[in-house]
Amino acid sequence: MSDIAQLLPILGQGFLTTLAIFALTLLFSIPLGMVIALGRMSRFKVVRYPIKFYISVMRGTPLLLQIVAIYFGSYYLSENVGSSWLSFDRFPAVIVAFSLNYAAYFAEIFRGGIQSISKGQYEAATMLGFTKTQTFFRIILPQVVKRVVPASANEVITLVKDTSLAQVIAVTELFALAKKQQAAYASIFPLFVAGVFYYVANLLLSVLFGYIEKKLDYYK
Amino acid sequence: MNDILCVSHLKKSFGDNTVLKDISFSLKEGEVLSVIGPSGSGKSTLLRCITQLETIDEGFVQVAGLNMVVPDVVPAKYAPAKVLREIRLSTGLVFQNFNLFPHLTVLQNITMAPVRVLGMDRGGARELGRKLLAQMGLESKEKAYPCELSGGQQQRVSIARALALNPKILFFDEPTSALDPELTGEILKVIKSLAETKMTMVIVTHEMAFARDVADKVIFMDQGFIVEQGSPDFVFNQSGNERLSSFLSRFAQG
Numbered sequence: 207m208s209d210i211a212q213l214l215p216i217l218g219q220g221f222l223t224t225l226a227i228f229a230l231t232l233l234f235s236i237p238l239g240m241v242i243a244l245g246r247m248s249r250f251k252v253v254r255y256p257i258k259f260y261i262s263v264m265r266g267t268p269l270l271l272q273i274v275a276i277y278f279g280s281y282y283l284s285e286n287v288g289s290s291w292l293s294f295d296r297f298p299a300v301i302v303a304f305s306l307n308y309a310a311y312f313a314e315i316f317r318g319g320i321q322s323i324s325k326g327q328y329e330a331a332t333m334l335g336f337t338k339t340q341t342f343f344r345i346i347l348p349q350v351v352k353r354v355v356p357a358s359a360n361e362v363i364t365l366v367k368d369t370s371l372a373q374v375i376a377v378t379e380l381f382a383l384a385k386k387q388q389a390a391y392a393s394i395f396p397l398f399v400a401g402v403f404y405y406v407a408n409l410l411l412s413v414l415f416g417y418i419e420k421k422l423d424y425y426k
Numbered sequence: 427m428n429d430i431l432c433v434s435h436l437k438k439s440f441g442d443n444t445v446l447k448d449i450s451f452s453l454k455e456g457e458v459l460s461v462i463g464p465s466g467s468g469k470s471t472l473l474r475c476i477t478q479l480e481t482i483d484e485g486f487v488q489v490a491g492l493n494m495v496v497p498d499v500v501p502a503k504y505a506p507a508k509v510l511r512e513i514r515l516s517t518g519l520v521f522q523n524f525n526l527f528p529h530l531t532v533l534q535n536i537t538m539a540p541v542r543v544l545g546m547d548r549g550g551a552r553e554l555g556r557k558l559l560a561q562m563g564l565e566s567k568e569k570a571y572p573c574e575l576s577g578g579q580q581q582r583v584s585i586a587r588a589l590a591l592n593p594k595i596l597f598f599d600e601p602t603s604a605l606d607p608e609l610t611g612e613i614l615k616v617i618k619s620l621a622e623t624k625m626t627m628v629i630v631t632h633e634m635a636f637a638r639d640v641a642d643k644v645i646f647m648d649q650g651f652i653v654e655q656g657s658p659d660f661v662f663n664q665s666g667n668e669r670l671s672s673f674l675s676r677f678a679q680g
Contacts, residue, residue, distance in 0.1 A: 329479055330525035330584075334539035334591065335515050344538070348529045425528045426573040 213387060213396055220383035221403050227300055227369045227379060232362065234305035239312025246317055257313075264310030270371050273303040277375045300372045308365060315357045319350040352422040359415035363408050370404075380404070429488070430455040430626050431476070431595055436485035438468075438475055445471045447650035449485070453595075453643065456624040460637035460658070463647035464673060469630040472647070473599050476628075477519045478510060490516045490594045515543070518588030522600040524580045526572040526587070532559065533568040536587045544591065551590075558586035562616060578609030582616055596620070598629040614640075634677045638662050646670050 245257040264272070277299035284293035294302060323346050331341040370381035380400050387396035431453040438446040445468045453459050461469045474480040476487060478494070482502045487494040492513050496503040504510060526535050536558060537551035546554070559565050562582040572580050581601060588596060598617065602610040614636050620627065621640050631637050637644060637658070644661040646654040646669075654665050662674065 324525075326521060326523055326525035327527065329519075330521065330527070332479065333477060333514070333517075333519045334587070335511070335543040336539065340542055344542070345527055352529070425571045 209391060209393075209395070210399070213399060216383055216387060217380060217396065217399055217403065220378060220380035220400075223297075223372075223378060224366075224369045224380040224403075225407075226297075227304060227372055227377075228366055230301045231304040231308055231365060231369075234301070235308035235312055238305060238309035240316055242309055242313035243316035243320060246313060247320065261310045261313060264307050265314075269303065269307050269368060270374055272307055273300060273371060273374055276303045276306075296375050296377050299375060300377050304365070304368070304372075308361065311361050312358065315354050315361065316350065318357070319354040320346065322353055323349055352425075355415065355419055355422065359411070362415070363411055366407050366411065367404055428455065428491070429453065430490055431628070432486070432488040433472075433476065434486045436472070436475065436487065437483045438471060438480065439483055445650055446475065446482075449650075449652055451645060451652060451655055453626065453628065455594075455626055457626060457642040458621045458640055459628045460641035460644045461628065461630045461647060462632070462634065462637050462644065462673075463653075467647040468650045469647050470599050473519070473597050473628065473630055477517050477597055478514055479519075489513045492516075515591060516594040518591060518593035518596045520581070520585050520588055520596065520598045520601050522603050524572070524577075524584045524604070526580055526584055528572050530571075531568065532564065532570050532572070532575070532583050535572070535583060536590045539587070540590050554590060555586070558589055559583075561589075561619075562586050576609060577605045578612045581605065581609075581613050585613075585616060585620075595626045595628065598627065598631070600630055600632065602631065602633060632677075634662075634674065646673070648673070 242257055242261070245253050246261065248254045248257075277294060277296065280294045280299065327345055327349070328341060331345045336345065369379055372379045373382035373385070376382070380403055384396045384400035388394060429452040433452070434450040436446055436449040437444070449468075449472060451459075461472065463469050471480060475482045476489070481504070482495065484500050484502055485495075486497050490513070492509055493505055494510065494513055495505060505513075527538075530538065533552065533555045536555040537548070540546040540551040540554060541548055556565065556568060559568055562585060564579060564582055564586070567575060567579065567583075572583065575583065581604075585596075585601075601617070602613050605613065610633065614633065617627065617629065617636075618640055629637070629640070638661075639658075641658050644655065644658050645652050646661055646665075646667075648669050654661055654667050654670050656665070661670070665671075
């Protein structure tokens with residue numbers, strides 16, 4: 207077990223990459239998800255239908271495939287057009303793929319939340335003279351946040367584990383490094399340690415979400 | 427006194443279903459109007475048309491001297507947004523289901539519109555809110571959330587919320603229908619006290635005794651028409667209209 211002293215710094219390094227994928231994905235996918243949710247509810251078909259299609263592709267194909275498609279797709283596209291601007295490096299490609307994918311899931315969660323707010327809330331706000339923007343940000347959104355926390359917690363926890371898919375284009379996150387160590391030591395112990403990393407991270411997230419839910423429990 | 431509300435030849439359909447067929451009436455400042463009639467007669471739709479929650483198809487509506495639609499144009503052509511907004515701010519609506527904002531305290535429910543819509547300073551809005559809560563007998567509840575209140579208390583908060591914008595006409599859409607009889611009494615008391623302050627009000631209600639006692643004028647609607655209108659004494663005792671009598675007798679038995 208003296209190996210663990212050598213193992214931990216290596217896996218810790220990978221975990222930092224995992225955390226970076228996790229944090230950046232949330233940073234981009236949550237606001238993007240909100241915009242997509244609003245577009246999905248647009249009364250204009252030219253907005254609504256392409257977004258429906260986008261969501262169905264994102265949810266209907268493996269994230270693994272999307273990562274590969276964005277990394278290699280952007281590479282071939284830039285080759286053909288002759289502009290290196292279009293080509294993503296590995297890490298940005300992962301962030302783009304994860305953000306686009308998770309935004310689709312968040313969008314559907316947010317849409318459900320927004321649509322669950324009763325028409326009466328909008329009518330009361332209208333009668334009080336609030337503008338549409340005021341109504342959305344001050345009346346509707348705060349109530350939506352409360353309603354989407356449990357479903358969003360699910361997504362966030364899944365995201366922690368999904369980060370391991372980044373290894374498909376050789377981004378050296380936690381799981382990729384653990385597998386390398388597994389080969390080097392001819393032991394599954396590094397994989398087990400990686401599992402503990404994921405588990406502890408999600409344990410902390412569960413506690414955090416439990417706390418947020420409790421915080422928002424002051425009204426029904 | 428001038429007419430503060432004037433509705434003439436108003437028509438409204440939802441698809442093939444004509445809900446309001448030819449509605450004309452007027453109301454003077456300081457008067458209380460009760461609107462009665464069977465379910466589906468168009469009472470609530472009429473209220474929602476005047477408060478701009480629904481659009482009208484034909485006819486004319488004037489609120490506090492402002493034309494909501496251009497006169498004599500068919501189908502109805504609405505006034506510019508600025509005018510409509512001014513009309514909106516002079517009309518308050520109390521809903522059957524209260525529609526309080528659940529994430530805000532009682533006081534915040536009342537002060538938010540004065541601050542955000544009228545630009546009142548926070549201190550002044552809070553003062554106004556507390557005054558209105560006291561008027562509603564809820565001074566101890568300002569920090570409570572709507573879910574912590576009884577239905578009657580919630581409805582009183584929603585009345586205070588509507589009054590905070592100092593409307594020229596206050597509309598009530600079956601304000602006691604979601605309440606049990608005991609709580610109904612406390613709302614009716616509040617509305618009566620508002621009537622004593624000469625607040626102009628239009629009340630859609632199924633409380634017949636209340637409709638008669640509080641109102642200066644009563645409208646009986648059935649199947650999208652105003653069947654009878656006049657003083658409470660006329661509508662309840664003298665009209666002799668067959669549909670009205672059979673409607674009232676059902677309540678007398680009830």
